[in-house]
Structure formats: structure tokens, C-alpha cells
Amino acid sequence: MTAQPLLDVRDLTVEFATRRGTVRAIEHIDISLAKGETLGIVGESGSGKSVTSYAVMRILDRAGSIAEGSIVYSGIDVSAASDRELRDLRGREMAMIFQNPRAALNPIRPVGRQIEDVLLEHVQTTRAEAKQKAIEALEQVRIARPEERYHAYPFEMSGGMCQRVVIALALACRPQLLIADEPTTGLDVTTQKAVMDLVTELTRARGMSTILITHDLGLAATYCDRVVVMEKGKVVETALSKDIFARPEHPYTRKLMRATPRPGAALRDLLPLELAAAAPTPPPQAPPGETLLRVEQLVKEYPRQESGSLWPKFLGGKAKEPPVPFRAVDSIGFEVRRGETVGLVGESGCGKSTTSMMVMRLIDPTSGKITFAGEDISAIPARDFAVHPMRRRIQLVFQDPTDSLNPRFTAARAIADPILRSGQSLNDAAIRARCEELAGLVGLPLEFLDRLPHQLSGGQKARVGIARALALNPDLVILDEPTAALDVSVQAVVLNLLQDLKVRLGMSYLFVSHDLHVVRLLCDRVIVMRSGRIVEEGTSEQVLEAPKADYTRELLEAIPHPPV
Amino acid sequence: MTTLSQPEPVSPSVTTLTKAVSARGIGAQLRHIRYVLADNPVTAGSFILFVIFLLAALIGPSLVPYDPLASNTASALRPPSAQHWFGTDQLGRDIFSRVVVATRLDMIIAIASVLLVFVLGGLAGIAAGFYGGWTDRIVGRISDTIMAFPLFVLAMGIVAALGNTVTNIVIATAIINFPLYARLARSEANIRREAGYVHAARLSGNSDPRILFRFILPNIMPLMMVQISLTMGYAILNAAGLSFIGLGVRPPTPEWGIMVAEGAAFIVSGEWWIAFFPGVTLMLAVFCFNLLGDGLRDIVDPLRRT
Structure with a gap:
């Protein structure tokens, strides 16, 4: 390290004034960044990694303030600089890339x-x-x-x-310093690779220093020289990235690493050691039974927006040919058997969500046939399906647990909703008993049943969502990126829970995801989609170990490979 | 399964937050309101003013010192004094009594019209936002048509056409406020139509009307409450305005607008108090409801605080 670092953060504490007194977002952290160095700051939500970068740029919102410590950027004390000096610094000396x-x-x-x-x-x-x-x-x-x-x-x-x-x-x-705050969250993995490669190349060519803030330890270790791990507002470990995977020192780093899905790890390996040891060995999975869901020649078309000028119409010119409709899903077919988990993988816009919405019968297919348990459900219009008896047999676990819960319903009310609508005449005590049974099944402590969604953590909300999907004993559950909005440690627990529930209740899963590592953990078979078509289909091992299609290979290669 | 049932660790801020609100109920709600009021004395002031107006409307008529309709020519046009706090008018009626008694009528007009427009506009709006398509187009064009007129002139026209009664003032005030409610409800319902919990409700087998009333309406209610408070002030002003130009409530019924209109003629000859006190009261009432609306917005929607 050079004698004088470009950025030197000493003993920094940032406080936020809230209704319930001051909250310390970060406490006494020290970070230094040499010229030309790339530093990764890794942590789960609430670890204070973004607040650190906001403090460096001095763009904390009104409630936040630097309580203690100093931030020195090449000899200038940022924490005491005037607004004019700061304006000069930002953009010219320090620049920032945001998440969205x-x-x-x-x-x-x-x-x-x-x-x-x-x-x-x-x-x-x-x-x-x-x-x-x-x-x-x-x-x-x-x-x-x-x-x-x-x-x-x-x-x-x-x-x-x-x-x-x-x-x-x-x-x-x-600028001399670039701060990238989750620059690739929400981007596809191939785009992520392209963007990160670009940032690395440009900053290296210009001799810039970079701070990469991310929740993805693998991404940080791949692209950074050094990695700082933060937990609950404190720096718990600072190490060279080539060492951090080999010799993680702090227990939190080890826990994070364990929870990150990676090649060669089984589902149980993701759990923290003490949980994994206590977890029952997964019961042997029964071989898949008869075909539960069959999708044939499924097509969904959306009309294209008419482009071009309106003048010809006004002037009585010849009407243009209507544009060719956009095919979101282009005659695909697949099967899901009883007790099986099928992964539907692809990048945004590949049609995987549209497919799952059609199977879910929330939208109507343009053409094609969806047979569920021997009955052609594509013949029932989506509008009427809500009250159809088939409804209870196909359920969905949503991507965003927060968005999928009515903010005005307690957890118990949310779980009970499908039961109340199912037409069974149950008294309040019976419904409550069923809610408690479901809460037990998904591992939601009973005292949380009477809380509103904003009083629950992300993992707890995910459990409520799962319990609600299970309330009517469905045969098929569609998992729409159920862990995309969760921290890795929570994801590990939720994935294990989903697997245990499947075996225990004999359900089938259609698992929609963009994360190939997660898919490998949970799925028996994998379907890879691109631009509305299926490009590859096979067992998880086949597709992920020996991919046949170029596109699958490209997807696999784009996943960050940390130096091991 | 036993191990999996342990709750995963949550960050400290989340834990404290959950602890703090777990005992939520009326107590927590009151604490929250107190926090907002302590932070914003103007809102606190408007709350106090609101309570005073409410009391005046409820028990005012039985407390006032004089009969608001009793004329006494012997003591006509007296300036404010210990006997007549706000003075007397050209017929010797006590202005203070009349101002207090008028509160009830003005409040009734405002509340009735706002409730009416809340039900009509709110329903039309959420239906438009939720269903889109033709429903949306019809509600949207009705709103546009109403908005195309100068609103007060439209209200005048409606009252003049329907007849000079309190009911018609209520209807006219409701109609001119319709676009505000319809548009607010429409945009909020439109956002929530695609929310995860609405899809989830559909998957649970809820019918469309149930989704509208059990899932969407309760979630946009706080915003509508704010709108109600803001329109209330405007409704009072509108009712007084109509009476001022001779539509709606007729003399000798005590009503702020009429009193200002009656007093206006005397300002030139120096008897300022006849128009002044009802006018100030009217201004305070409008002010109070507007500030109350801002305060309510802070309570229900902290993100939009200014």
C-alpha cells in the first residue's frame, strides 16, 4: 500500500435521527483505499454498506449525520468540506453509479x-x-x-x-474515485458480466480507484483486489479477495460464504453449521409419479405498438399493414410430473414469467393447450378461473414477499384468505387452527401471526407467502424467483424449507428463476428459455455440467467465478 | 423441520422496529400522532381549531347568549362591546350568536357534500383504475367535462337550475369536486391493480368486487382521508360563496356567506364588524381544514412530508 491512501475513512460513525431516537447505521469503521485499487464492500441488507458510500459522497439524507470520525480524500477532509467544495469534488473527483x-x-x-x-x-x-x-x-x-x-x-x-x-x-x-452501489443488481447475469468487465477495464486503463458495493460475495471477490465484509454497521473482516474464499476468518464471513449457492454444494450445505447439523437428513425423494401438468404448443402474443406518424391516416392514405404481433412465448411444450421440481430458467424478457402466468391461469394464452391433472385448463378463461375449483390446486409463491402481502392484513388473515374463499364452511377456531398448523409447517413462530407485514422481516414475510400458497393443499406450486428479494443467508433457509415441504407434502414445483446455481440445488429437471423458445431441456446435472446449447454455456460462464 | 423453524437473524434496526410496533394499537397510534403534532405546531393548532369548530357545531346553538334570529332595532348597528362581542347588525341581531349558530349549517353542507363526492367519485375512480378500458374512458371523460367549466360558475348554474335549497348546494359542491376524487382514486387503484397482493388475492379465489373493496379500497383510504380534509375547506368556501351571491341558503338563516354579503353594504359607512367577523370565521375554517389535511398527510404518508 502506498504511503498516502486516496481515501481514508477513520473511525466513522453515522447516525440517523428517527422517531424512536437515534439509530447508528455504521459504527466506528475504518476503510482505506489506495490509488488504483478496487475495493469491494460486501454485506447483507442493513449492514450499512450503502450508508458508508453515501457518507463518503456526503449525500446522506436529512435525517443522517456524521457523528464521529473523519473522511479524508487525497488530503481534503470531506466530512468538514463546504457545499461548494463538495460540488466541485463530486463528479470531477468522485463519481457514483447507482443500483437502478x-x-x-x-x-x-x-x-x-x-x-x-x-x-x-x-x-x-x-x-x-x-x-x-x-x-x-x-x-x-x-x-x-x-x-x-x-x-x-x-x-x-x-x-x-x-x-x-x-x-x-x-x-x-x-474522476479519481468511482463508487458503484450494487451496479448490476436487477441486471441479467450476461449483462452483469459485460458491465462489470467494462467497469474494470475502464478504471484500470485510467488508474482509477473503485469501491464496489454489493451483497454478492462472489462478484466482489471476482472483480476486487480487496474485500471488506460488513455486518450490522461494523467492519468484521478486511482481506485480499484471493484469500477471503480460501481462509475466511470471521464467523460471519464464513456464514455468508456457506450460504452462497455455488457449484458442488448441496442444499443442506448452505445452512449455517449448527442448523445443518441439526436438520434432518433430507428424506429420500419418491420417484416422480404420473404427469401432472402438460403444456403443448403454448403461444402468447402481444400486439405491437403502432409506430410512425398519424398523418397518413388523417390524409386518407392507405392504411398500413397491422404490425406483426410480438411473440412473448413461442409454441413451447413441457411436462411436470407429480413430486417433481422443474426449473424454468432464462434472462429477463425470455418469456418465463409469461409462461408461469399462463400456467397459473392469470392470463389467457393466445393458443396452445395446458392440461392439468387430465383436465384442459386453458379452455377456462382466466377471468373465471379465480372462482373455479381447480384454482386451489395450483398456487404461486411470489417473487417479492413484501409486495405480495396486503399491507392491511395480519399474517394470519393473509394465510386464511384462500381458506375463507374456498367455500369450506369453517368456524373461526378451525381456521385459526389451520393457520397455526401452516405457520408451524413453514417455521413461522406463532406470535408473528398477528403482526402486519411491515412488522415482519423479509424471511418471515416469505414464510407467510409460502404458508398462504400451501393453505389449500395444492398439487402444483409455481415458485416465481421466491428468493430473489432475500439476503443469501435467508435464501439458504427458505430454499431448504421449500425442499422439505415438497417432499413432505408430495407437491410438484415449477421453479422460475434466473439464478442457475439456485436452480441446480432445487430442481430435478431444467428448461432453459430464450426469446420465448426452449433452447435446452434436461436433468439438472446434464444441463449444468454438460450444457449442449451455446446459450446455456454463455449463461453459466457469465456467473462470477471468484478466484479459488 | 424443528431447526428450520428458528427465525433467521434480523438486523438490529429491524428488531428494534418490530419490538417497538409489536404493541401497536391505539396507544402506538396516539404516540405516532403526538410525534407528528409535536414536530409540527401548525398542525397542532389546526387540530385545536378543528375541535373548537366541532364543538360550536354540536353544542353552539344551545350556548349562545342571544337568539340568532331575534331582531332588536333599539340596539342596531352597535360596535363590538362586552355585551355584544362581535357587535350587532342592522336589525340588532347579535353577530356572535349568529356566527356560532351558522357553524352547524356550514359544516353540514360541507360534510354532506364531501361524503357524497367521496362515495361517488371514489367508487367511479377505483373502478376506472381497476378495470381500465371503457370504464376508465367514461369516468375520465365525465371528469374532463366537469373540469372544462369554471367550477364556481358550474356550481352556480347547477343550483340555479335545480332550485335554491341546501340539498342542491350539497349536490353542486359534490359535482364540482368529483374529478378530484375520481382522479386520485383512479391513479391509486391503477398502481395497486398490478401489486403482488392483488394477484395473490385472485389466486386465493377472490372475486373482482371483493378485491376492490377488501384489498384496494382499504389501502387507498388514508390518501382519500387527506383529500377529504383538503376538499372540506373548499366545500365550506363554496357553500358560503353561493350564499353570498344569493343562491342557496336564504336570509334570515344565519350563514357565514349571507352575513358577509349583508355586511358588505355597511363597510363604506364604517360598520366593519358586520362583514368582518363572519368573514374571519370563514377564513379560519377553510384554513383549519387545509392545514388539517397537510397534517393528516404527514400522519398517513410520512414519505410525502414537505
């Missing part, structure tokens, strides 16, 4: 103009040259046809493309 690229861009200004604005603000260019420089900036982040894209609006670009523009914005003034 689309939200970080001004939606009504062409992206090229936005880059110009930053350049002009920091007097990096004259008005005459600005356009040329903006186009160069776009070129550097590998945006194809930068002259054309200069005029594009953020909504005309994909998420990965927007993130590139945000990177171009951040790097436009050649």
Missing part, C-alpha cells in the same frame, strides 16, 4: 445531452466540443452507433444499456 440505472437518468433528456451537462458543469469542455466529447464518452462504454444513441432517451434503451450510459456519465470528467 433507469432511475438515475433524467427520463426526458436525451442521454447525450445528459453527458454534455456534466462536462459543461465541471468546465471540462467548451460548448462547441461538447457533443463530440459526449459521443466519445458513449463510444468508450461500448455503445454501438454512439452518434445515433446520442439522441436516444433512457426509455428507449435496455437496462444494461442505461447502466452503460450511467457509467459514461460517471466517468465523463475522469
Whole structure:
């Protein structure tokens, strides 16, 4: 390490004033960053990793304040700097990339103009040259046809493309320090790889320092020189990334690493040691029974938005041919057998969610047939399916446990809702008993049953969602990325729970996910989808160990491979 | 399974939060309100003012010192004094008594019209937001049509056409506020239509009307309450305005708008108190409801605090 670090954070404590007194978001942390170094800050939600970066940029919201400690950026004390000094620092010396690229861009200004604005603000260019420089900036982040894209609006670009523009914005003034706060969360794994490779390459070429904030230990270890692990506002471990996987020192780091799905780990290996030891060995899984769900030639088309000018219509010109509809799902077919878990994998826009919504009978397919337990359910319109007796046999566990619970229902009321609507005449005591039985099944302590969703943690909300899906003893449960919104340690517990429940209750799962590691843990068979078609299908081992399709290989390679 | 039933560790902030609100109930709700009020004395002031208006409407008529309708020409046009706090008008009626008694009528008009528009506009709005398509188009165009008129002139027209009664003032005030409610309810219902819990409700076998009333309506209720309070002030002003120009309530019934209208003629000759006191009361009432609305918004929706 050089004598004087570029950024030196000493004994930093940040406090937030809340209704219930002050809360310390981070306590006495020390972080130093050398010139040209890439540092990863890793932690689960609530660990204070984002607050650290906000404190460095001094963009804490009004309630937050730096209570103790100092932040020194190349000799300047950021914690005591005036607003004017800060404005000068931000953008020119320190830049930041945010989690949601689309939200970080001004939606009504062409992206090229936005880059110009930053350049002009920091007097990096004259008005005459600005356009040329903006186009160069776009070129550097590998945006194809930068002259054309200069005029594009953020909504005309994909998420990965927007993130590139945000990177171009951040790097436009050649800052010395780049802070990337979860830059790839919400992006597909292949896009993630492209974006991270780009950031690494650009920062290396310019000799910049980077702080990468992420919840993904694998990602941090792959792209960073050093990794700082944070837990509950404290730094628990700082290590070189090549060492952290080999010799994690702190128990929390070890727990995080255990919980991260990785090649060669079984479901039980993800649990913390003491839990794994106590967990019963998974009961032998019965061989899959008869076909429960059969999907044939399933198609879903959406009409394309009519583009172009309206003038020809007004002037009585010849009506254009209606545009070819967009095929979200393009004649796919597969089967799910009783007691089996089938994984439906693909990147955003591949049609996996549309497929699951059709199987769920929330939307109507354009054509094709869905046979469930011998009955053609695609013939029943989605509108009527809500009250159809078949409804209770197919249930869904939602992606976002928070969004899927009515904020005004207690946990017990949410779990009881399907039972109340099922037409069974049960008295209150019987319903309560069933709720308690289900809560026991999913491991939700009974005292949480009377709480509202905002009083529950993410993992507890996920359990409520699972209990609700199980309330009517369904035959098929569709898991729509059930752990995507959860921390890895919680994900490990929830995945184990799902597997145990399946074996115990003899259900089948259709597991929709973008995370191949998670899919491998839970699924017997895997279906890989791309642009509405199935590109590969087979047992989990076949698909993940010896993929046949190029696309599957590409997906597998894009997963960060930490140095081992 | 036993091991899996242990709750996973939660971060400290979450734990404290859960502990603090686990005993939620009326006590916690009151603490929350007190927190907001302590933070914002203006809201606190408006709450106190609201309670005073409420008391005036409920028990005012039985407390006032004089009969609001009894004229006494011997003591006409007296300035404010210990005997007549707000003075007397051209017929010798006690203005203080009239101002207090008028509270009930003005409040009844405001509350009735707001309730009416809340039911009609709210229902139309959530249906439009939830179903979209034709329902949305019809509700949207009705709102647009109403918005196309200067609202007070529209209210005048309605009362003039339907007849000069309190009921018609209520109807007119409800109609001109319809677009506000319909649009608010529509946009909020539209957002929640795609919420996970609405899909979940459908999967549990809930019918559409049930989803509307049990899942969507309760969740947009807090926002609607804020809107109610904000419109209330406007409804009072509107009712007084209509009476001021001679539509709606007729003299000698005590009503703030009429009293201002009657007093206006005397301002030039120096008898300012006849119009002044009902006018100030009217202003305070409108002020009170608007501030109350801002305060309510802080209570139900902390994120939108200004």
C-alpha cells in the first residue's frame, strides 16, 4: 500500500435521527483505499454498506449525520468540506453509479445531452466540443452507433444499456474515485458480466480507484483486489479477495460464504453449521409419479405498438399493414410430473414469467393447450378461473414477499384468505387452527401471526407467502424467483424449507428463476428459455455440467467465478 | 423441520422496529400522532381549531347568549362591546350568536357534500383504475367535462337550475369536486391493480368486487382521508360563496356567506364588524381544514412530508 491512501475513512460513525431516537447505521469503521485499487464492500441488507458510500459522497439524507470520525480524500477532509467544495469534488473527483440505472437518468433528456451537462458543469469542455466529447464518452462504454444513441432517451434503451450510459456519465470528467452501489443488481447475469468487465477495464486503463458495493460475495471477490465484509454497521473482516474464499476468518464471513449457492454444494450445505447439523437428513425423494401438468404448443402474443406518424391516416392514405404481433412465448411444450421440481430458467424478457402466468391461469394464452391433472385448463378463461375449483390446486409463491402481502392484513388473515374463499364452511377456531398448523409447517413462530407485514422481516414475510400458497393443499406450486428479494443467508433457509415441504407434502414445483446455481440445488429437471423458445431441456446435472446449447454455456460462464 | 423453524437473524434496526410496533394499537397510534403534532405546531393548532369548530357545531346553538334570529332595532348597528362581542347588525341581531349558530349549517353542507363526492367519485375512480378500458374512458371523460367549466360558475348554474335549497348546494359542491376524487382514486387503484397482493388475492379465489373493496379500497383510504380534509375547506368556501351571491341558503338563516354579503353594504359607512367577523370565521375554517389535511398527510404518508 502506498504511503498516502486516496481515501481514508477513520473511525466513522453515522447516525440517523428517527422517531424512536437515534439509530447508528455504521459504527466506528475504518476503510482505506489506495490509488488504483478496487475495493469491494460486501454485506447483507442493513449492514450499512450503502450508508458508508453515501457518507463518503456526503449525500446522506436529512435525517443522517456524521457523528464521529473523519473522511479524508487525497488530503481534503470531506466530512468538514463546504457545499461548494463538495460540488466541485463530486463528479470531477468522485463519481457514483447507482443500483437502478433507469432511475438515475433524467427520463426526458436525451442521454447525450445528459453527458454534455456534466462536462459543461465541471468546465471540462467548451460548448462547441461538447457533443463530440459526449459521443466519445458513449463510444468508450461500448455503445454501438454512439452518434445515433446520442439522441436516444433512457426509455428507449435496455437496462444494461442505461447502466452503460450511467457509467459514461460517471466517468465523463475522469474522476479519481468511482463508487458503484450494487451496479448490476436487477441486471441479467450476461449483462452483469459485460458491465462489470467494462467497469474494470475502464478504471484500470485510467488508474482509477473503485469501491464496489454489493451483497454478492462472489462478484466482489471476482472483480476486487480487496474485500471488506460488513455486518450490522461494523467492519468484521478486511482481506485480499484471493484469500477471503480460501481462509475466511470471521464467523460471519464464513456464514455468508456457506450460504452462497455455488457449484458442488448441496442444499443442506448452505445452512449455517449448527442448523445443518441439526436438520434432518433430507428424506429420500419418491420417484416422480404420473404427469401432472402438460403444456403443448403454448403461444402468447402481444400486439405491437403502432409506430410512425398519424398523418397518413388523417390524409386518407392507405392504411398500413397491422404490425406483426410480438411473440412473448413461442409454441413451447413441457411436462411436470407429480413430486417433481422443474426449473424454468432464462434472462429477463425470455418469456418465463409469461409462461408461469399462463400456467397459473392469470392470463389467457393466445393458443396452445395446458392440461392439468387430465383436465384442459386453458379452455377456462382466466377471468373465471379465480372462482373455479381447480384454482386451489395450483398456487404461486411470489417473487417479492413484501409486495405480495396486503399491507392491511395480519399474517394470519393473509394465510386464511384462500381458506375463507374456498367455500369450506369453517368456524373461526378451525381456521385459526389451520393457520397455526401452516405457520408451524413453514417455521413461522406463532406470535408473528398477528403482526402486519411491515412488522415482519423479509424471511418471515416469505414464510407467510409460502404458508398462504400451501393453505389449500395444492398439487402444483409455481415458485416465481421466491428468493430473489432475500439476503443469501435467508435464501439458504427458505430454499431448504421449500425442499422439505415438497417432499413432505408430495407437491410438484415449477421453479422460475434466473439464478442457475439456485436452480441446480432445487430442481430435478431444467428448461432453459430464450426469446420465448426452449433452447435446452434436461436433468439438472446434464444441463449444468454438460450444457449442449451455446446459450446455456454463455449463461453459466457469465456467473462470477471468484478466484479459488 | 424443528431447526428450520428458528427465525433467521434480523438486523438490529429491524428488531428494534418490530419490538417497538409489536404493541401497536391505539396507544402506538396516539404516540405516532403526538410525534407528528409535536414536530409540527401548525398542525397542532389546526387540530385545536378543528375541535373548537366541532364543538360550536354540536353544542353552539344551545350556548349562545342571544337568539340568532331575534331582531332588536333599539340596539342596531352597535360596535363590538362586552355585551355584544362581535357587535350587532342592522336589525340588532347579535353577530356572535349568529356566527356560532351558522357553524352547524356550514359544516353540514360541507360534510354532506364531501361524503357524497367521496362515495361517488371514489367508487367511479377505483373502478376506472381497476378495470381500465371503457370504464376508465367514461369516468375520465365525465371528469374532463366537469373540469372544462369554471367550477364556481358550474356550481352556480347547477343550483340555479335545480332550485335554491341546501340539498342542491350539497349536490353542486359534490359535482364540482368529483374529478378530484375520481382522479386520485383512479391513479391509486391503477398502481395497486398490478401489486403482488392483488394477484395473490385472485389466486386465493377472490372475486373482482371483493378485491376492490377488501384489498384496494382499504389501502387507498388514508390518501382519500387527506383529500377529504383538503376538499372540506373548499366545500365550506363554496357553500358560503353561493350564499353570498344569493343562491342557496336564504336570509334570515344565519350563514357565514349571507352575513358577509349583508355586511358588505355597511363597510363604506364604517360598520366593519358586520362583514368582518363572519368573514374571519370563514377564513379560519377553510384554513383549519387545509392545514388539517397537510397534517393528516404527514400522519398517513410520512414519505410525502414537505
